[in-house]
Amino acid sequence: MFIKEIVQYKDKEIVLKGWVASLRSSGKIMFVQLRDGSGFVQVIIDKATVGDEQWEAIKGLTQESSIVVTGIVSEHPKKPGVFEVQASNVEVVHISEEYPIGNKDHGPDFLLDKRHLWLRSRKQWAIQRVRNTIINAIYEFLNYDGFIKIDSPILTPTSCEGTTELFEVPYFEDNTAYLSQSGQLYLEAAIFAHGRVFDFGPVFRAEKSKTRRHLTEFWMMDAEAAFVSHEENMVIQENLISFVVEKVLANNLSELEILERDVEKLQKVKAPFKRMTHAEAVKFLQSAGSDIGDRDDLGADDETMLTKDSDVPIFVEKWPKEIKAFYMKRDEEDEDLVLGADLIATEGFGEVIGGSEREIDYDILLARMHEEKLPIEAFQWYLDLRKYGSVPHSGFGIGLERLVAWITGVKHVRETIPFPRMINRLKP
Ligand code: 4AD
């Protein structure tokens, strides 16, 4: 029996097991905000009902103490639809020591040091519930759309997204290994066995950036599909994101309320999303006052400015090839561009997806790899894929924490992952 099921038990006796989120007492009655992981409920403990002996133990309750409550569910006299529990029996499991996180404002460093406890706070609880819905929605959509999960390795001999952000693992005798930045290259191998595949796991980037959008360890979902063009790739992405947002709206309205998320904005996130070339985006940004150069990457402020008046995310596509990864397919209409698209979320949350059609011409790919000074031998297996039944294909990678930040409206990605790792944080 969990708190989230309580509406089904009006006027019935239930047993709840959980923790005291907060409490106040008025002599002979105690009001406890009980949480059990599934939700929160007010428990009313009346000394006259539980008896003197139990009351002695109950009087000692503190925030975060754990208890088992038996009681009758009743509807709040003034708030229809809100349920409370009138306790008949309260068993104290553990009296908590004085809890370091109270109702007063604590600084972010203090809270991050106490992350093992902070996870229990109402807002943090709500974020992880939404994250869970998002993860499941991604699986559900992809399974339905013909993708199967293929787990890519984390220890790899090469880089996927460029060498500047690699974590080295000095263990293997003949090779330096690196922690994976993205499973994409391995998924490209797997499409030749399964057609449509995805992975979903932790990836690592030794990013020197200390921004609200960067983690050194984060969760990425890479999807890859055979016989899918750049344009079709974007259609899969916008349908996936619309589905995910719809699922969160269907399952997590109470969490979004705790997070004070503007739900109306989420309701407008429906496919099709806008599309804009990199050149169009730059032109718009320059006219809006940005100092972005014609072939530059978008900065965080540029991304915010770009989507400021848009209800839906925007795909920025056809990028200058020198600022994108070696594997992106060149645009046949302009060989200095690649058929990649970044999906930029609304409300200043920035890039949430990076994707592209992949280069399949063996010689062009090899030339690009030479340009990037990649160790060809280590990548030979990847080049092989262009030799045996090569097909047009595309894929994309979602940064889970960025997606959670946008959907929950939480400004910093460090709150969207249970235990954040950043350049200056490895604990707890
Ligand atoms: O744009 P990225 O680097 O693309 C890739 O890694 C491709 N191989 C994916 C693919 O095509 N399968 O990363 C994908 C997404 C970004 O759009 C962003 O949301 C997120 O990963 N991301 C980060 N999230 C948190 N912290 C970081 N340091 C991130 N770097 C990228």
Ligand code: MG
């Ligand atoms: Mg990117």
